Amino acid sequence: MSNDADLRDKKVTTQRLREMKAAGEKIAALTAYDCTMAGLIDAAGVDVILVGDSVATVVQGLDTTVTVTMDHMLYHAGLVRRGVERALVVGDLPFMSYQVRADEALRNAGRMVKEAGVEAVKLEGGEPVCEAVQRMVRAGIPVMGHLGLTPQSIHSFGTYKVRARDEEEAEGVKRDALLLEEAGAFAIVLEKVPSDLAREVAESVQVPVIGIGAGPDVDGQILVSHDMLGLYTRFQPRFVRRYASIADDMRAAFGRYAEDVRGAAFPTPDESY
Numbered sequence: 653m654s655n656d657a658d659l660r661d662k663k664v665t666t667q668r669l670r671e672m673k674a675a676g677e678k679i680a681a682l683t684a685y686d687c688t689m690a691g692l693i694d695a696a697g698v699d700v701i702l703v704g705d706s707v708a709t710v711v712q713g714l715d716t717t718v719t720v721t722m723d724h725m726l727y728h729a730g731l732v733r734r735g736v737e738r739a740l741v742v743g744d745l746p747f748m749s750y751q752v753r754a755d756e757a758l759r760n761a762g763r764m765v766k767e768a769g770v771e772a773v774k775l776e777g778g779e780p781v782c783e784a785v786q787r788m789v790r791a792g793i794p795v796m797g798h799l800g801l802t803p804q805s806i807h808s809f810g811t812y813k814v815r816a817r818d819e820e821e822a823e824g825v826k827r828d829a830l831l832l833e834e835a836g837a838f839a840i841v842l843e844k845v846p847s848d849l850a851r852e853v854a855e856s857v858q859v860p861v862i863g864i865g866a867g868p869d870v871d872g873q874i875l876v877s878h879d880m881l882g883l884y885t886r887f888q889p890r891f892v893r894r895y896a897s898i899a900d901d902m903r904a905a906f907g908r909y910a911e912d913v914r915g916a917a918f919p920t921p922d923e924s925y
């Protein structure tokens with residue numbers, strides 16, 4: 653087996669991600685919400701699979717992530733876990749599952765690990781969630797932070813525009829990244845902030861910073877699978893690169909099928925018993 657194949661086949665752990673940062677190897681991450689998609693992503697050698705609360709928009713057909721529940725996330729995380737062998741599986745903690753009290757946050761993170769079988773959890777925010785992060789880390793649950801555009805706060809942001817363009821918010825992001833690292837987070841997602849700020853944040857912490865709309869100078873990238881596949885097409889942020897046009901292919905296939913059924917071209921004797 654070549655070194656490349658060796659590297660691709662090794663089970664990804666939080667320690668491995670830290671080593672990748674230290675070695676300057678970029679981390680590839682994607683979201684998944686079901687077993688089939690997760691298995692395909694895993695087989696392609698993607699390092700981290702996030703069961704994101706973006707399930708709200710790309711699967712549930714909603715406009716925001718705020719109504720996603722623990723039960724939704726446990727269900728989808730369990731499906732994803734079943735399809736993955738190599739990648740690190742991270743389960744998103746939904747809005748209000750970790751903000752009220754640190755002990756409640758710990759209990760919900762524990763459910764993600766015990767009931768869904770994920771290897772780590774992700775939560776949004778900085779200083780206000782650090783106590784919860786510490787409790788989880790002390791209990792043996794790896795935690796991924798999420799700063800910048802944190803979609804669970806959409807009702808206070810009022811817009812999905814780029815965050816931290818001004819000095820005050822940028823300083824806040826930098827401070828929160830250091831606090832999350834100090835609290836024990838093993839990685840930080842940084843969403844939709846200027847590239848220069850993202851570079852500064854990535855340089856200021858030892859843990860990997862995984863960007864989404866945060867430019868190239870971070871330790872890895874994450875995209876929502878349905879976006880990069882061209883499967884979810886209701887809108888396309890500038891930071892999404894489409895690697896396929898699956899929605900077009902699916903529409904065409906469904907159309908051909910319906911035509912075949914109506915024209916009695918399906919099934920043939922070969923497709924019958």
Ligand code: KIV
Binds near residue numbers: 702744798841874875
């Ligand atoms: O829920 C999600 O998919 C996310 C990613 C966009 C990082 O949080």
